[in-house]
Amino acid sequence: MNTHSVTESTSLLEFVAAAWEHWRYAPDQQFWQKEFDYPAVDLPMALQDTADGWYFAHPQGQEQCGLGAAMRWQTTSSQDFIDMERERLKLLAAGLSSKTTLGGGFAFDASDSHDEAWAAFGHARWVLPALYIHQSEGQAHIVVTVYPKHFASAQDAVQYYGTLWAAVDRPQRPDSKDPVPVLSQNMIPPSSQWMALVEEATAAIQQGLLHKVVVARRVDTTFAAPLAVGHLLHTLHHHNPSTTIFGLRAQGQTFLGATPELLLSIHDHTLETMALAGTTARQPSASADAHAAQMLMNSAKNRREHDAVVNRIVDTLRPYADLHVPQAPQILTLANVHHLWTPIQGGVRGDQSLWSLALKLHPTPAVGGEPRTVAQQWLRTHEGLDRGWYAGSVGTMDLKGQGSLWVALRSALVAGNRASCYAGCGIMHDSDPHKELEESEWKLQAMLNALGVKS
């Protein structure tokens, strides 16, 4: 970690105070960092108690959480989309450890004008957390990063870190089991209108304007009391153990979900990504479930929908990596649905960072369409929905430019007692609007079940 002259034996808050005092005599050292180990804590609950933070839980059991901000980058206008590649290099030059982890992501459409509902998140948002916690197997590893310039005094700094630490270091709280009653529910757009939109998409494809487009819808639910996001994250994890659970908080609002789809990860010059497209519902009996998966595998419409994603990913990444692409998809089975899935790996040539390659990939035709710019334009003029960060990307990256970004699916924006859940479906020339509506409902279930709401 970064050098500092504060002794190893100091407690977290003593370190914060000492960092501020030392900085007055060594102002050239902008950041002060310290690592320590601690018994595992309830990170979803810590996130719930912190207005600004992020959380990821991985299927293999590791959790990552950032609380508060030592530095924050956020863009509210599409003109100045943040170049995190440049910011990453600046942080390295400032002497921060290359293992320093940032969390954040970006909206689906960088040129979209966002609804008020998404204002807290902006177009893109990355945070270097004041407290970073990585934990697995009952052990937490904590990194404190202090940027003393933000604080008028050591006391100010101690107060800020003290509040964050209080959210972490507290007794286990009982998890509320009862769902919060629903007051009202609103489909955006109403089902019949959404099916008409799917028909329009099909017509545009039949006319040859585009090959595929993913059309989304939203369900807004108002509850009788504020939602507890810590509890929601626990429930999502419990119901969807093979997905990546994410929660991002900005100004007390939370964007959270259980995504099965990796946009891109890069570690040690090896990249991983996937094509995930083509969907069918799970069935109650084992034999019917296996039959449903086989039908999906044999479905010409789903295979074409899937191949559009594989081909786009391969064409985009081939100039930068030696790719291994399986000949045929496999079945990925989740709590509510089966998907067609092609995992793709590759050796990255040169120094391509996560950020630079992810921006080339996003949005894949799994959430946007093909051709990409035509589909984006079609969605802007027809979908009539501000997706915000839904189908955008969320993840973590370190200062070496490594990390993982997921496609923000099976997700909801939660603010107080309101939740907006999103889902979309890949439309091809032969899509049936009724079937697509049904498919969007299976996808919505991941969030609605966690909220205790029947779709």
Ligand SMILES: C=C(O[C@@H]1C=C(C(=O)O)C=C[C@H]1O)C(=O)O
């Ligand atoms: C767009 C969503 O999911 C995407 C679309 C899929 C499909 O059309 O079959 C499958 C997986 C995801 O890539 C969503 O969940 O909202």
